[in-house]
Amino acid sequence: MNNKNYYDVTKWPVGNPYKDIGEVINSIVADIKSRQTDTNVNEGGKPGAVIYLPPADYHLTTQVVIDISYLKIVGSGHGFTSSSIRYNVPENEWSKLHELWPGGSRILVDISPTANAAESAGAAFYVERSGDPRISSVEFANFCIDGLHFVDDGSGELNPENTYTNGKTGIYVASAQDSFKITDMGFVYLEHGMTIYHADALTIHNNFIAECGNCIELRGWGQASKVTDNLIGAGFKGYSIFAQNFGQLLITANNIFPRGASSIYCDGVTRSLISNNILHAFYPGMVVFSKGCSENLISSNHFLHDREPWTPMQEHNNGLDDSYGLLWINGNHNSVIGNHFSEIMDKQYLTPAGVTPVIIRVVAGNENYISNNNIVATEIHAEGSDSCFASQVDALLTTEESKPLNVITVLVESQSHRNTILDSGSDAQVVMDKTANAFRATPTLS
């Protein structure tokens, strides 16, 4: 054991970190493994190491492969800037811009996987270890992973930089793992920000993850983890947060902005808590509970659905009708308590024409408890904008000009029984079989 467990990538003798940070980090990991071979000598042995990336542009052409516990990779700057705005500025105006690219301690992901490659082939950081124990306590902190470009995906999108397709992933964890931390990072222009299989006691905290096809994907199964205090916003095709077969997942204090086909998409998630988030979306299906999500609590969230104001993105949506619901539930025994929903739409853009929008929809499942949610629905006249930053000004204006929009606050489908709907809409606004589900209307003026 020596004291050489601090590595600065700019001082490592193997490789050139500016040309291929992947080669450098892999060489460092090999060095750690060659040095830390003892186990259980005097109750110690493999403490791992920290790898430091000072602010700089680091191209990555070789995938980093991590198979040791206790590795921390840390920079000094999450470095986010909007590439999406820049790519939608005419190129002849770029010379007027102060800077064109994200910054900080920035990884430029130059991997371009072939079309038939495994999804993980496009990952900048790939983590996998078989055997026991599960790989533990790898930490990523305060650097930027930049996918650089999206590409023509044959979808007919005029600007290939708007496709959210490039086959790249920031961090890909393939095997079961314990006590990982991903904090203070920036992720931008990746098809997948992070894809993590089989997480236990994972922390994803205070990151900036935006302009990615999907931002956070928790796949396979997982337990006892938290996604907290992040700024997140996926592209129109993917999910800001996706979770699969997870128990005890805490999603709280996030500010999730558009676009995102869904802000939060849960698939077989149980006994989890989604609370206290700001959720802003341009499409229905903001939060989806698919394939039997049960015994979850959705509480104290602010949902806002309004129309895409930015002209370059107005051609896109997630294909869902306004009858789909902002919150879509397939599952039993969930609690939906004390949320605020704002549905702010121009009638001419409702899909299909003439539809009555649905806010909370129980498509299947029994004994859900939906209580004390306040649904505000307002009709406004919305125009496109050259600025993706116009929504706030619009919001201020339209509050004055608004008039009520007729919505179904809660729709319980006929195959769902014994649900309880309290103080979440009037008798007319809550549509269900009121002999098969319990109901108390929000009091109205007498």
Next chain:
Amino acid sequence: MNNKNYYDVTKWPVGNPYKDIGEVINSIVADIKSRQTDTNVNEGGKPGAVIYLPPADYHLTTQVVIDISYLKIVGSGHGFTSSSIRYNVPENEWSKLHELWPGGSRILVDISPTANAAESAGAAFYVERSGDPRISSVEFANFCIDGLHFVDDGSGELNPENTYTNGKTGIYVASAQDSFKITDMGFVYLEHGMTIYHADALTIHNNFIAECGNCIELRGWGQASKVTDNLIGAGFKGYSIFAQNFGQLLITANNIFPRGASSIYCDGVTRSLISNNILHAFYPGMVVFSKGCSENLISSNHFLHDREPWTPMQEHNNGLDDSYGLLWINGNHNSVIGNHFSEIMDKQYLTPAGVTPVIIRVVAGNENYISNNNIVATEIHAEGSDSCFASQVDALLTTEESKPLNVITVLVESQSHRNTILDSGSDAQVVMDKTANAFRATPTLS
């Protein structure tokens, strides 16, 4: 591009960081700009830099001016200690004290702006950049900004160190910006902790901001930001948190202690979420929604209003009567759900004498939804104290000795209609036109 993007202020050849850290940092910023001139060479160019301040006392006589993205300024210690307590200890006892000043990586703000100077002249850190894109991803982390002294402001305050006036600001961001982070900092004895105009995707997280005239001011307009997990407490004159024309602002998990004319003052804020905070104040007007704040959710907060226990500060208040309301709402379509309010007052100090205190007051606005708030009102006998730390002991004692205090739990003014008040007080405690607003009394004993 070289690897020189890490700067230690104690090792920089220009200036003396202990005498004027401002000159040193400005010289470093100039160096960064002179080196990082290339744009778009191999998809890179301007990564920015990190400037490190080891723990030390750094006087600042020259304002730091930041006009580059991706600059991170980081110390190793937020360094807060209470200067207010010390300034109210007799000076002849100071020699017995272990230390007199805050510490850590500490900036001593020696700027003294003239009375007619622009407000920004008193800022230690001044951030502004015109043109496009907006300046992005500047990060301030884990150092202390100490304004040192308050001054006689002609208010008649006997101890000038208790005025909360000195014209100094910690961080002043004048132009629109994106993805800034202010984390793990300490702010003390500044008239304005931070003043930030036109924020987008701002993070203010895990800071200690106390004994400042105002702590956090988000001005102009802004969107999609978060103020989370901070310890905050302004002086009696200003705001712990002030926000203006903001959308999608998340204020959560903060512990906001007295004094503060308001804990949270919102002016034209829409579609935002104030949840899950501890709010403790000595005056009414704890949370104010001014100038048409709409479609916000206030949920799961703990409000405590009791009397100032500390003798040196008992002469101060914010001038509001106890009929003003702890939560004051001017706006439409807000949701106030599931909050706890404790009003703990000695009847002899109620203002004006004999007034019935108001807890939630809708002064103007329609269709607010106020549901399931529990209001506890208790009359106690309160004395002044030599210790600003006595409130907890008092609290424990008074729980035993308390008796109920008569309050109006919800007051809806006559110009406000179609509000819904549920389970937030008895018929007698909720005062409004019950033909113009919907109401359900909290059930009482039959």
Next chain:
Amino acid sequence: MNNKNYYDVTKWPVGNPYKDIGEVINSIVADIKSRQTDTNVNEGGKPGAVIYLPPADYHLTTQVVIDISYLKIVGSGHGFTSSSIRYNVPENEWSKLHELWPGGSRILVDISPTANAAESAGAAFYVERSGDPRISSVEFANFCIDGLHFVDDGSGELNPENTYTNGKTGIYVASAQDSFKITDMGFVYLEHGMTIYHADALTIHNNFIAECGNCIELRGWGQASKVTDNLIGAGFKGYSIFAQNFGQLLITANNIFPRGASSIYCDGVTRSLISNNILHAFYPGMVVFSKGCSENLISSNHFLHDREPWTPMQEHNNGLDDSYGLLWINGNHNSVIGNHFSEIMDKQYLTPAGVTPVIIRVVAGNENYISNNNIVATEIHAEGSDSCFASQVDALLTTEESKPLNVITVLVESQSHRNTILDSGSDAQVVMDKTANAFRATPTLS
């Protein structure tokens, strides 16, 4: 004043950090004190210092004693791994394991206090300073404190590594203190993770504190602090979070997993907020309000009680019957609003046999407000498991196979009056004197 306030323990000339980090840090603290003697010279004097621990195994045989403000001790890796799982793997399989011990910047606590020693004798870090001002702004960040072993405590536990007894404490703060921060740390295999007396404005944030007898103990009294965004799980004997005589304590956004005799145990806590936590436990008494906890808000939490699935731990419990309540309240004027409770039990394991489990129990106290809590109670058939990770898979299976379990959702004991219970169970499920307490049943099917 010089610029020598940054210390790397591996470069300090006194002592050997790998053999006794305590000697090294104490020598550094002495150096700081010898150098920082001036007070109030040019408004500065004692900024403190940062002590850096690169990733490595650091044995500690000498207790670290801290009596200066503004000291930051920081590593590069919280280093948690499960020692409990490993100690329950047959020893002849250890050679197949990738690693045996926690890692990162890891303190190995080699102190073994004698049986009659003061509790603080077993602390790795001991903080105490008398006089004024209170010691301020000590920060612990991103290293691991590992107690290494539990020991035979005469309890008859077959495997001494499962006793959660060793007399060791990670951080022990004996005297009143202000503005401390404990962040991004790992604590493992300590009888007490951290014990902190008389806290003011304390931050315990984003730590990993597990497999400790008790995790967080806030003793004596305290105010205006926060325990946020931690992953926590005590052993079967102790508390994940314990708080005593505290006011304005914010416990939010934590994911607290089993075991823990209680997830959160409060003793004389007032005007505090417990919200937004995931609480998972194997025993009743998950949250206890003892000795008159008053005016607190418990909101938006997810409670899950199910049976211990892991065979080596199934012999243990906290000795409480299933009639005890998952939430046990002795106190007045508390608010319990909008929580979800899942009680998932196999009838054969209910204790005593045939008991009807209680979810929320007001054992003593008046004027509590219990509203809009959803209680889900399900009977399943549970088996032991060789894997401590099986609970999630079980959860998924059992949702399908479940049938309702009869429970008392709210029990108010006869000495408790003027409580209000709303929408938290049917008339049959809420057991109390309904002439002495206000009640509205959750609506059921007509």
